[in-house]
Amino acid sequence: MAHAIKLYEHGGPEVMRWESCESGSPGPGEVLVRHVAVGVNFMDISQRRGRSPIPIQLPGGLGNEGAGIIEAVGPQVTDLALGDRIAYAGGGAGAYAERRVIPAHLALRLPDELAFEQAAAMMLKGMTAQVLVKRIHNTRAGDTVLFHAATSGVGLIACQWLRHLGARVIGTVSSTDKVPVAREHGCDHIIVYTQEDLVSRVMEITGGAKVPVIFDSLGAATFLKSLDCIQPRGLAILYGQASGPVGPMDLGLLQCKGSLFVTRPSLSAYTSDRASLLATAHDLFDVVRSGAVKITMRGRYPLREAAAAHREIEERKAAGSTVLLVN
Template structure:
């Protein structure tokens, strides 16, 4: 028997319980993975709280790294002994071992540690589709990225800077402003005391930005529209402050024929070929040194509830992992 962190009812971090689970053997198209490191992501709190649906009782987490222990009879994508990582698939990463769809596993290259992989697969792949696909950030452009000191933000700021962009980012404190600045954010804005729309206008000399990336949601969405240049793109990819109110589409016309999209990693990486291409792009930029994956907090898996409390209290920065 192995152990996993699960929940039998939705609610706060206290609903997470450490219990024995029977993993079993992998079937067709499956692999059994022994975890070494697990990624902590804000979306996990949405699932645990009931904001995102889950069939109860449920495991939690969709990002981890480890070693393949067994494979189903038809599996060719991975083999026993491979170091692998994943982001996506069914809930259940908060566990010592688990069964995974083999086509969701990516073999790790030399030079990428298990801990790095667990810290960057979801956040790094999210950054990849945001700045390389949803809107292809180009040299000479100025972009706006909210929560620039968060896990996705620190990776995206470094990556956008490496592409030659000027990065404006919002953060919640002076400490986080310095962290963002050290990771490629040219103009960190402390939104708790600065009006970020006015600051974007000042920084861009009134031209505003072609794209705004927002994982905060309710607290920043409306004002972010005012940061966009005509025909600009609003990319809403999270809602840490709450869901955005229903949008009157006429506002997009009034503010300059704007675009809005609500992308997800699940859609962009649904096909295995796309998943592998995105992972390769991420691995290359990390191995080149242009993007550094820094793990700023580590918690034992058994203390996942504490990790959730700290994450929701905005006590964390960058990437956090749970260790087995």
């Protein structure tokens, strides 16, 4: 009998229950994965609280990425086999489990050089970073960009990747203790947005030129201010809402501030077909294997102690990725 974290109501970490459950057998186009490591993301916390734009059905599970070994293969699966080392992101919440059935088209074979922990810590965050810096905005050497929450899981990966692509990165952080971490992970300039005036600092850093693009996962606390940091015809990428959702906005504001563009992307929309998913993942694997992007670990917890992992992230004690380990 396998075990998993189950949720019967929304609330704090205390609502997460460790229970025995049936893993099920893979149907057509599915595989059964025995997890070795599972990634923890802020999305999981938002879903647990009931505040995520991607809700979960109760009772249900948590977790959106993992890595492990294929234990069973369903009919009509031709490119995966028993014993394959794989990682995945997406497919709906439920990764906080010892075993799980997932759609085979989400499973990605892991290169031998990548460990399960490393893969679980980077799939969702790393593929999101790839989509942000290479597809939504095709970053080129010499670009100056503004990246909010530079020490978040996505931020630590994306800022290193931006530096690798030759961009000058202005990163924001919530407190001064995060400044050295942001600098170490690719930021050329750092703004403590809770203590400094965002717009005036960006104007100072850029000599009044502003930036062509902002990457914002914070939402309410930063988004509207950020519009004043963007060059005419520039792009605002809102890919999260850690500080709360951005409220209704008069689209005329975009015209007044320089004919700006805004997008609210999701990873699933950019990896909806197998070819796009493979290209995104392999680009991530390559940049990590090359050493240009390093995956920073925040903490490791046994799967049954997922509540403790959530508390650490909510208290913002450290930067980096957190993984849950399966015995």
